Amino acid sequence: MMMMLEVVQLGAAAACVVVLVPMGMAGLHLSRNKMLFFSGALFITLAVCVHLTPYFPSVSDFVTSVSSAVVFDHRTSCINLVNDISWEVKPNASLHTFNNLSSSLDFYDKRWDWSKSPKLDACDFQRLSATDASDLLNGSWVVVAGDSQARLFTLSLLNLIWGSEAKRMDSVRADLFKRHSDYSILLDEIGMKLDFVWAPYVVNLTNSMMAFKTKKSYPDVMVMGAGLWHMLHVTNASDYDFALRMLKSSVVSLLPFSPELGMNGPVTGSVSIKSPHLFWLGMPMLINGMLNTQEKREKMSDAMWHDYDRALGDSRLLRQTGGPLLLLDIQSLTWNCGPRCTSDGMHYDGAIYEAAVQIMLNALLIESHQRL
Ligand SMILES: *[C@@H]1O[C@H](CO)[C@@H](O)[C@H](O)[C@H]1NC(C)=O
Ligand SMILES: *[C@@H]1O[C@H](CO)[C@@H](O)[C@H](O)[C@H]1NC(C)=O
Ligand SMILES: *[C@@H]1O[C@H](CO)[C@@H](O)[C@H](O)[C@H]1NC(C)=O
Numbered sequence: 001m002m003m004m005l006e007v008v009q010l011g012a013a014a015a016c017v018v019v020l021v022p023m024g025m026a027g028l029h030l031s032r033n034k035m036l037f038f039s040g041a042l043f044i045t046l047a048v049c050v051h052l053t054p055y056f057p058s059v060s061d062f063v064t065s066v067s068s069a070v071v072f073d074h075r076t077s078c079i080n081l082v083n084d085i086s087w088e089v090k091p092n093a094s095l096h097t098f099n100n101l102s103s104s105l106d107f108y109d110k111r112w113d114w115s116k117s118p119k120l121d122a123c124d125f126q127r128l129s130a131t132d133a134s135d136l137l138n139g140s141w142v143v144v145a146g147d148s149q150a151r152l153f154t155l156s157l158l159n160l161i162w163g164s165e166a167k168r169m170d171s172v173r174a175d176l177f178k179r180h181s182d183y184s185i186l187l188d189e190i191g192m193k194l195d196f197v198w199a200p201y202v203v204n205l206t207n208s209m210m211a212f213k214t215k216k217s218y219p220d221v222m223v224m225g226a227g228l229w230h231m232l233h234v235t236n237a238s239d240y241d242f243a244l245r246m247l248k249s250s251v252v253s254l255l256p257f258s259p260e261l262g263m264n265g266p267v268t269g270s271v272s273i274k275s276p277h278l279f280w281l282g283m284p285m286l287i288n289g290m291l292n293t294q295e296k297r298e299k300m301s302d303a304m305w306h307d308y309d310r311a312l313g314d315s316r317l318l319r320q321t322g323g324p325l326l327l328l329d330i331q332s333l334t335w336n337c338g339p340r341c342t343s344d345g346m347h348y349d350g351a352i353y354e355a356a357v358q359i360m361l362n363a364l365l366i367e368s369h370q371r372l
């Protein structure tokens, strides 16, 4: 509601909104041209409003409020739909033998796209190319913190940007998959710093938030997620819930505004206070029968998984429950892709993390528009 009022106050005409969009995105270092490109449908809608309103002076105020409200609703509902991905998983027709496949995963072709519905089509989600992603993240500091899911996510993000350079990717893969270690890389061409922080437990995530606070230096984008280690080694959902609540309060205290003010923070003039874009990398579905040790099959039961999922909801860490972090819904991605997308019931095919990266990038686009 606050945002809506702010927007309404912001301009006597929707033209202001169009002009201010690029300013709001500066935190993500999008070039002006790209921004206009990305604003796409939104830009056109507003342009139409702007061009029509002079002819109806008596209703122009009305149109302005309505168009601002529509833009706001559009962004909010698109953020809510950004995880809505459907999969097509079928045997790769050109492979007729299982014998010499590196793994049975390669036997299946996995294609994904945003689901088709008029609402989703209106959001105009798109797969960003290496160039688009580079433009969007140019000059940014991105931190991905968590367990092996976070590591796979990091790999997918690098793969999107450097995918065409096999040699570079081979060396990244070798460094990134050294067990239980941090990894940091500077992508010189786009001045982007990417850190992977090995943080298998939520308490490790809380500690890295504290470290940012101490140094007074915050990443532009932070993706975090942990749960599986706790489930295996602590196996206590209420303890997990407690850890998540601690994380939430450390995140909230780090932000320059509290989430109760709305996601956009106080707006002073046309310049918003910059705060990091925060994401939660959800837990994958576990396919119990495929887990590779007896201990995992016993402790990581379906019932325990659901207790942990409930703890996440109860902790109110996520936006959908009023918290500060936007969910990258690995649960729904892995559920919809299914057992043919995993070889150990826990770590999934690259396609899952590729989709998660694209969800994040699309959310960043929407978010940046929102930070008027
Ligand atoms: C099927 O597998 C072959 C060999 O791995 C690969 O080159 C091809 O791209 C796959 N087909 C599709 C549609 O992905
Ligand atoms: C399968 O193995 C044979 C013999 O090792 C090899 O010649 C062929 O290229 C392999 N096929 C694929 C798709 O890797
Ligand atoms: C990144 O931004 C800098 C200036 O901010 C620009 O010179 C450079 O061309 C950009 N790189 C890419 C890949 O967009």
Ligand SMILES: *[C@@H]1O[C@H](CO)[C@@H](O)[C@H](O)[C@H]1NC(C)=O
Pocket (backbone or CB within 6 Å): 198, 199, 200, 201, 203, 204
């Ligand atoms: C994560 O937290 C656990 C529990 O406090 C601790 O034992 C471990 O050393 C921490 N790991 C890292 C990488 O900070």
Ligand SMILES: *[C@@H]1O[C@H](CO)[C@@H](O)[C@H](O)[C@H]1NC(C)=O
Pocket (backbone or CB within 6 Å): 236, 237, 238, 239, 242
């Ligand atoms: C689970 O964790 C909670 C909170 O840390 C603790 O009070 C409780 O005793 C633990 N339960 C078991 C069975 O260890």
